[in-house]
Amino acid sequence: MHKSVFQTDDDGLFLYETVANDLPLSPGAYNVPFGAYPDAPPAGGSGRWPRWTGNGWQMVEDHRATPLWVAETGESYAIGSKIKLRGGVDDVRYPGWGPLPAWLSDTAPPRPAESAGV
Numbered sequence: 001m002h003k004s005v006f007q008t009d010d011d012g013l014f015l016y017e018t019v020a021n022d023l024p025l026s027p028g029a030y031n032v033p034f035g036a037y038p039d040a041p042p043a044g045g046s047g048r049w050p051r052w053t054g055n056g057w058q059m060v061e062d063h064r065a066t067p068l069w070v071a072e073t074g075e076s077y078a079i080g081s082k083i084k085l086r087g088g089v090d091d092v093r094y095p096g097w098g099p100l101p102a103w104l105s106d107t108a109p110p111r112p113a114e115s116a117g118v
Contacts, residue, residue, distance in 0.1 A: 001021075001022040002019040002020060002021045002022060002030070003019065003020055003030055003038070004017055004018075004019060004020075004038075004040075005017070005018055005019065005020045005030075005032050005033065005036040005037060005038055006018075006036060006037050006038075006039070006040060006041055007033060007035060007036045008035045008036070008037070008051075008052050009035070010035075011051065011095060011097065012051045012052040012053060012054075013049055013050070013051050013060075013097060014041045014044065014049065014050040014051070014052070014057075017040075018033060018036060020032040020033065020036065020038075037052055039056065039057065041057045042057055042059060044059075044062065047061060047062055047063070047066075048060065048061060048062055049062035049064075049097060051097065060097050060098055061097060061098055061099055061100070062096070062097050063079075063094075063096050063097065063100060063106065064079055064096035064097065066106050067106070067108070068094070068100075068104050068105065068106055069104070069105050069106075069107070069108065069109055070083060070085075070103065070104065070105075071102070071103055071104060071105045072085060072086060072103065074109030077094070077104060079094065079095065079096040080093060080094070080095055080096065081093065085103055
């Protein structure tokens, strides 16, 4: 026998549905994979994704597929990369989920006007 469980990544974000198999020597007990939970997550979408918080599922902002830019420089930002902001002491990093920090923008910076004939 087996039952459905719901696998998460290291941050608790839902990945996929999988199965936990019955333990032959312990009827009614299941071999649940690490990071999987028996409660089904709510449906994701519209910029939100389910995340297991230890007490249940919570919907969090999901920007993993959103193009992002560093607000003070206009440079493109790759999810998870560390950067040092001007005047900053520590490196900063954004995992792609949760509220966008003030140092990031999902609005493309204006492009400089191209010179005619150059």
